Amino acid sequence: MPASPSAPARALARLLVAASLAAPAAAFAQSPMPIADMHLHYSHDAVASVPADEVLGLLRQAGLRRALVSSSDDTGTQELLGLAPDIVVPSLRPYRSRGEIGTWFRDPTVIDYLEQRLARHRYAAIGEFHLYGADADLPVPTAMVTLARRHDLILHAHSDADAVKRLFRQWPEARIIWAHAGFDSPENVREMLRAHPNLWADLAFRSDHASGERIDPGWREAFLEFPERFMVGTDTFTPERLFYIPQHAAWARGWLATLPAEVAERIAWRNAEALLAAAWPARSASATPAGASPPPAGAPAPAAGNPEPPSCAQAGNGVRSLQGKAARLVYRTEPAAIALGEPFRLLARLCPEAEARASAGATSGAGARLSVDATMPEHRHGMNYTPRLAQSPNGLVADGLLFHMAGRWQLVVEAREGDAVERFADDIVIR
Numbered sequence: 001m002p003a004s005p006s007a008p009a010r011a012l013a014r015l016l017v018a019a020s021l022a023a024p025a026a027a028f029a030q031s032p033m034p035i036a037d038m039h040l041h042y043s044h045d046a047v048a049s050v051p052a053d054e055v056l057g058l059l060r061q062a063g064l065r066r067a068l069v070s071s072s073d074d075t076g077t078q079e080l081l082g083l084a085p086d087i088v089v090p091s092l093r094p095y096r097s098r099g100e101i102g103t104w105f106r107d108p109t110v111i112d113y114l115e116q117r118l119a120r121h122r123y124a125a126i127g128e129f130h131l132y133g134a135d136a137d138l139p140v141p142t143a144m145v146t147l148a149r150r151h152d153l154i155l156h157a158h159s160d161a162d163a164v165k166r167l168f169r170q171w172p173e174a175r176i177i178w179a180h181a182g183f184d185s186p187e188n189v190r191e192m193l194r195a196h197p198n199l200w201a202d203l204a205f206r207s208d209h210a211s212g213e214r215i216d217p218g219w220r221e222a223f224l225e226f227p228e229r230f231m232v233g234t235d236t237f238t239p240e241r242l243f244y245i246p247q248h249a250a251w252a253r254g255w256l257a258t259l260p261a262e263v264a265e266r267i268a269w270r271n272a273e274a275l276l277a278a279a280w281p282a283r284s285a286s287a288t289p290a291g292a293s294p295p296p297a298g299a300p301a302p303a304a305g306n307p308e309p310p311s312c313a314q315a316g317n318g319v320r321s322l323q324g325k326a327a328r329l330v331y332r333t334e335p336a337a338i339a340l341g342e343p344f345r346l347l348a349r350l351c352p353e354a355e356a357r358a359s360a361g362a363t364s365g366a367g368a369r370l371s372v373d374a375t376m377p378e379h380r381h382g383m384n385y386t387p388r389l390a391q392s393p394n395g396l397v398a399d400g401l402l403f404h405m406a407g408r409w410q411l412v413v414e415a416r417e418g419d420a421v422e423r424f425a426d427d428i429v430i431r
Helices: 007-022 044-049 052-061 075-083 109-120 133-137 139-151 161-170 179-183 186-195 217-225 239-256 261-279
Strands: 035-041 064-070 088-092 125-131 154-159 176-178 199-202 320-323 327-334 344-352 369-376 388-392 395-401 407-417 420-430
Touching: 035 239, 035 261, 044 075, 044 239, 052 064, 052 075, 052 239, 064 075, 064 125, 064 261, 075 088, 088 109, 109 139, 125 139, 133 139, 133 161, 139 154, 139 161, 154 161, 154 179, 161 176, 161 186, 176 179, 179 186, 179 199, 186 199, 186 217, 217 261, 239 261, 261 369, 261 407, 320 420, 327 407, 327 420, 344 369, 344 407, 369 388, 369 395
Parallel strands: 035 064, 064 088, 088 125, 125 154, 154 176, 176 199
Antiparallel strands: 320 327, 327 344, 344 395, 369 407, 388 395, 407 420
16 A cells, blocks of 8 residues: 555644634635646545545635646546546646656656556646756657647646756647746746747745745746736645645735736636636536536526627627727627626627737637636626636637626636737626
């Protein structure tokens, strides 16, 4: 049987997390900001000592909207995914046991293992894997990158800057999450983000960027320069650290609250959602944020008969038009009048502007993927329900949206085309 932490150690971890959550209890009662934890593990030793339903309870207690989970071996990831497909996003680690961290990149049987798992299950990413310097160009990592490219998977790399650069040379279009922001300085991280538009950085197992609710000035500059490229993470590399997931989420909300609201939300969860939109689009019809109830009775059924988004020529009669840099978004809702506490459907289409000039960060409209969400800026929270998205060549149909509070809501549709992201926002007042 794999070695497991002692009962006193597990009990101490539970007491510590209970004590840590006592202080922010009032904040939790006021709809805390969702968190996407992009660096979690549930490996064989944790599986042997902490039941999966208890882990799921910790994820929901923490208010996690998404959790990128990988394991050594893959059994723990699949178990959590089966229990919580609304939260868990699976990543395939190249390790069958912890002992392979320092040897996997020279072991050709790793590729056989990855191919077998990829043939059996769907994943959003490969990783987290440990890889440094010129080892990234060895045959096994190169074959792993080829597999990731074939399956269009994100790479989650615990690497130095040199290895990350080598991975991009192998696959220039790769999307890479740089685990722990490379344990590098904010200045060097900014340099890497400037050089690589498809590089994101998770802040797992780092505390140098924030102390309590104070953010280090160098890191604050990095977050403000690249608000769309940072994400939070806990890194549960030992079983005991699973019990710190709620504590870590509460701590992250504390320092994020000192940033501009839009930046805070991006780092907390929106960046993760945007990155995962293409890699893991299959959010089930029952998918809801952690802690939320299933969609209410009476919610519009999933898009049946392919309801048609409005045409680009339509105007008025309930059709709204939002102008962007190089495209225009038209949308309507069903019903046209959105009522408090009543589910509704959104139908949207991106319309390229013939006279639009090419500009950095703008979408052309052709081939862009749309996503939708809504928040209450004054209250710093979003919806209690996750919409069900259906993409089509004609646009987006989103079912199951619901505004549960009166006040000003900001409906946000994002259009992503390659590296370009355009954001369309519309204010809606619910009385």
